[in-house]
Amino acid sequence: MDHAIWAEGLVKHFGETKALDGVDLAVRPGTVLGLLGPNGAGKTTAVRVLATLLRPDAGRASVNGYDVVNDAHQVRQLIGLTGQYASVDETLTGTENLLLIGRLLGIPKPQAKQRARELLAQFELTDAASRATKTYSGGMRRRLDLASSLVGRPTLLYLDEPTTGLDPRARAELWELIRRLVAGGTTVLLTTQYLDEADELADEIMVIDHGRVIASGTPDELKAKTGSQTLAVRPAEREHLPIVTSVVGELACATPDVKGRLVTAQVTDPKVLPAVVRKLDDAGVVVTELALRTSSLNEVFLTLTGHPAEETDENGTDGSDQTERSAA
């Protein structure tokens, strides 16, 4: 088989809402596909269909050649799922949560205990192993959630917004864990609202909006298309604004956007920063702010669709992934 995950024309409605509107995707074994999109874009629905939790209204999908509807039981033996909402039993300890999954998978008790110990050590939760998980921090919960999905050594892992709501340090730790999993040969389907997360982890990115794939490619291809970074310059003097705008416009790949005294533009090449500094210095312009930062999902969306990513839609066709779940 060529693809670990393969889907064609997936459609899923929740009442009037089209959560998935003909999604095709393919993930090669051992690679990471990042599904990038705002809340309510259909990312969670796609994962739930591929994890056999939802039946698609139309289209087909398979995991290692097993159909997600007809061979659901086989698919479940291959996958691990880490949901957007850390789905650990809060009243159980870390060890007990992992032991429960191990026992459900039919692993004999001594081996299940051994596996729980291993995972807790790998995820640096050994110290908290015998504490109820309701006392865990957000980052610890996510780590335990991820560990829970690995008990059965799945070859495929679905990570639905694994770092949403985590602080930067916990986020970086989780990224590191995911990288190690991928290095171990696991195929990963990752959903995220953050461009930098997809950029960090994914071999290929698919941008989805309103249940449709609006762009796909490697992170580099996507960056080349949209401008991966945003350059921001604020001159000290208002009269320098035209010079700054023209300098930025010359070096950036898009027309600069001027808000007040702040000039911003999408750029692809980080080398523009020193170039901007040189040119502004030559022109004798003093700046109070000069920054190069990763573009937000909003900025990418603006470039790709011409409209900003909407958090909520006036038609009620959008909403968070939570409402997506309960809308059924």
Next chain:
Amino acid sequence: MTAITATPPSAPALSPRVSPIDGVRQSLTLAWRTIVQVRHNPWELGDFSFQPIMFVLLFTFVFGGAIAGDWQGYLQFMLPGMITMNMLFVTMYVAQGLNTDLTKGVFDRLRSLPIARWAPLAGRIAADQVKQAWSIVLVLGIGLIMGFRIGTNVGGLLVAIVLLLVFALCFSWVSVLVGVLARDPERVQIFGFTALFPVTFVSNVFVPTETMPGWLQAFVKVNPVSILSDACRALMLGDKTVGTPWHVGSAGPPVVQSLIWAAAIVLVFAPLSVWALKRKI
């Protein structure tokens, strides 16, 4: 950077379905989870022990004399009904546990595992039988300390307990439906208790049916809470009036009627609950 090995060296053969025996084993594993929860938090047992203790004391000593002439006689009459009523309240914990699993995403995790589709629900219902058994033993124990006397024998008492647990098992399907329909665990409490209060109080748990107005008697007589209470009275006190001011009938008819009610509840609520659950997830 060390790789976390997640891939087995060779892919094992995948089984196409779960055997029923595995399903039972998985349900028991999930039931174990609830036992562990109670072990971690024994206060939870205390939470649902306090109210029945208060009720038994209150009804026996405050109302008992006024209702039955003397509190000892009233205790004999009321306790089997109190055991029934309290156990039905305890079945609402099925709803609360299920709703917590649904809202916290635990149910999704379980459904993504290669386990029997019915195991998460069966495990939840099975686990709560432990709490129901505890509630029976608790109220019975308080009663015995206060002077409740078994008029039959251990056999009759055991049959009563088994009957109560079978009824609770069937009645759990009502609780499952509540758990699925409620928006959050807090609302389960309100929803469940609002529904259970009138059904349990408008029964013969506290007073004999004959003392009520005729139009109400019609309802009280068919109320399964009354029927099950009557069955327990007969099984615990015996055919003859044992220390109660009122007559206790024979056990046969109320036991059979209780079982018919239990079967009817399953027939209506099991498909309804499964349908609601499928719609929700």
